[in-house]
Amino acid sequence: MVNTLDPAASPLDYYGGELRRFREAAGLTQKQLGAITSYTGSLIGQIETARKVPTFRFSEIMDAALGTGGALTRLTELVLRSELPAWFRQIAELEARATEIYVFQAQLVHGLLQTEGYARAVLGVMDRTDLDRRVAARLARQRILEKEYPPVLWMILDEAVLHRGIGGAEVMRGQLAHLLSFLDDPRVNVQVLPFTAGAHAGLPGPFNLYRFLDDPTILYSEDYEIAHPTANPAEVAARSLRYDHLQAASLSLRDSAELIQRMLEERYGDLP
Known part of the structure; x- marks a missing residue:
């Protein structure tokens, strides 16, 4: 039937x-x-x-x-x-339209650079319902990096992200290797904010900035399952200044890659 x-x-x-x-x-x-x-x-x-x-x-x-x-x-x-959560669909639209995306993450690798295994481990915490669907929806967002004219992505990761063993050793090995794969791509830039930076401009929490050709810049932050996008000029300017200071305190692109490589070799290099 x-x-x-x-x-x-x-x-x-x-x-x-x-x-x-x-x-x-x-x-x-x-x-x-x-x-x-x-x-x-x-x-x-x-x-x-x-x-x-x-x-x-x-x-x-x-x-x-x-x-x-x-x-x-x-x-x-x-x-x-x-398939994305209703509260996040507006952000996916921003990602798709942006010409430049600036990300600061203190807890985990941002969804635009997550591997399938890493995304599955993150999304499966506390809720494994429809996990295949949710993972597929998250990975689909990454297609913006394959467009004819993809956005420029700058991603600052706190060094803690590299140490946090999400999904187990094999998943982390794949995730760190994935981050390294963008080293020679001028449109995808990964910097690490080292522990040695001490107190820094990102202590209040992670955030993203989306810039467009003709529209105002959007600042986005989230709290569990609530999105907080705003185009308020004062808030955008204040967070842009924080991002500038985070970049200044972070390792260079090359030094960041070397740190990720060391983590990969020292923690996961002897995996099959």
């Missing part, structure tokens, strides 16, 4: 309905489409019935197999955006 979907219920339901429509128009069963694309018919069925979230890779392969002209891939961004 074919499960019925209400395409208007959510972007995920709409995607599932479109995938089924394209597949049936091609005269293929789920199993036959799976054989063509190297996915299981079961997975295709779960996505068609909105029980699983598609990845961009899945959509690209389905578009190629079904000749949809990229329709499913274009839908995927909407689907994954809808």
